[in-house]
Amino acid sequence: MSAAEVTAVPEGRGGRMNRAQIVNAALALGLLGFGLVAWAMGETFLVTLATKVAILAIAGAGLNLVLGFGGLVSFGHAAYFGLGGYSAGILAHHALNYTPMFEWPFLFEGTTSMPVIWITAMVIGALAAALIGALSLRTTGVYFIMITLAFGQMIFYFAISWPAYGGEDGLPIYVRNGFPGLNTLDPVQFFGLTCAVLFAVLGLIAMLAHSRFGLALQAARQNRQRLMAVGIRPGGVLLVAFVISGAITALAGALYADLNRFVSPSMLSWHLSGELLVFLILGGTGRLFAPLAGAGLYITLEHLLGGVSDHWQFFFGLLLLGVVLFARGGVIGFLAGGKRHG
């Protein structure tokens, strides 16, 4: 969804879907359909692949809030993804090993409950984003990109050099964490759960984009001087978006740890930050469903091309170049038509 679409005037569309909405619905149904058909055919691996797409799309959705709507190129979103992953890993590690995490002010032995883990991950992601955002937002442009990258790398090296939770080797989660009423070990149930989270997150972002906050956020992307001149400070708006973004991406990280039943510093690496950016460029930055389209395309190509050639990234690079040069609206821009306005 483009900026202007998101906040477009509600002029009697009379319930008919526009092209962008049709593309979005097709993407959502495509993901669900793919996972369910794979499950019906007993292709567990493909169910897991679809789950991975859903989770990476959540992470990308977090980034899209600041990049697509706020215009902030964060090259350090792996930090929140990894922190979310480590939140899940560390909480589960203590619970599964019966080693208290801390004994003061009360005894806490970790948890294997997904809802508790998710909330913890989001709080930690939000706090990290508040700190990193408050410092990074003093800069703009390429300096912003570099400083977010630097913070990401700091956390990455910290995880590598901290032996308590596996250091470089990472931390296994022996049994996937649980969700009340579900058997999360059943791939299709876990898939359904991640899809539910994805659609809830996309719904949340659509709501934010349409709100007063969203209008100011999108104005901050276009013209900060003008935003100031109407009495709104861009800094506060962007920082709040950054915090929400960090929380969403951390939630994705917690799910990703549970998908792999493993957390390692690779979740914190700058490669992952780059992949999240690539999802959005591929999908169409600023479009609500860009992260799903981009993650889906990326994982599909990785799966297909990866089998053909070890150098699939080279061919992928060519594709990315093509998108940047010839289809700036990404997949969704291509299918749904360019951003209607601008």
Add this chain to the structure above:
Amino acid sequence: MADPILDIRGLSKSFGALKATDDVSLDLRPGEIHALIGPNGAGKSTLIKQISGEIAPDAGEVVLRGRSLAGIDAAGRARMGMARSFQVSSVAPEFTVLQNVVLAAQGASGATFRFFRPVMRDAGLLQTARDCIAQAGLSGREAVPAAELAHGERRKLEIAMALALKPALFLLDEPMAGMGTEGATALGDLLDALRHRAPILLVEHDMDAVFRLSDRVSVLVYGRVIATGTPDEIRTDREVQRVYLGEEA
């Protein structure tokens, strides 16, 4: 004489060795259009930016309705009713006309951190925005993205946004630049009516418009005010003729 809305006292600003604003004092009284004229590079925009809070003066102060604005940033001043337009028009290009003006109305309302209700269904903001768009003469263009507006229309959009700020005063930096005679005349009529809503500090190169509209004119040369007076006084001022008007003739 009524108390001035805006009172500028001894404002100075240097960029390195260049004195862009040199001990400038002037005021803006209720109901008036006070024009600020001067050759290119005289420091008109720099003065406007110090009033609007975009840059801090080295010395002097800006007083709005008896209250010093020292330490208040541009957003804070906008919220106090300083409604400004830019020499190079500055709007959100991807937003429609309506969205731009709703944004201004939202800024004036002071409530931006609201996350749930759709802003484009906010009846209060929409009402304000539509009124301001109508007053600026942009009715019928609400759904057009700002990037697709003609030059003159974008100027009008800035006026509509200024109106939505519930202005205490207008700071207009060359609102007629590049508009063509017809557009400039129409905008002049609009400004003529607006002065009763809030006084206007008008930077303008179009001398016909300046002498037709203004109650008072100040002439800025090399950062200094060399004369302030009624249009007639300014027209006949020897100094002004020598350094500015004379050049044009």
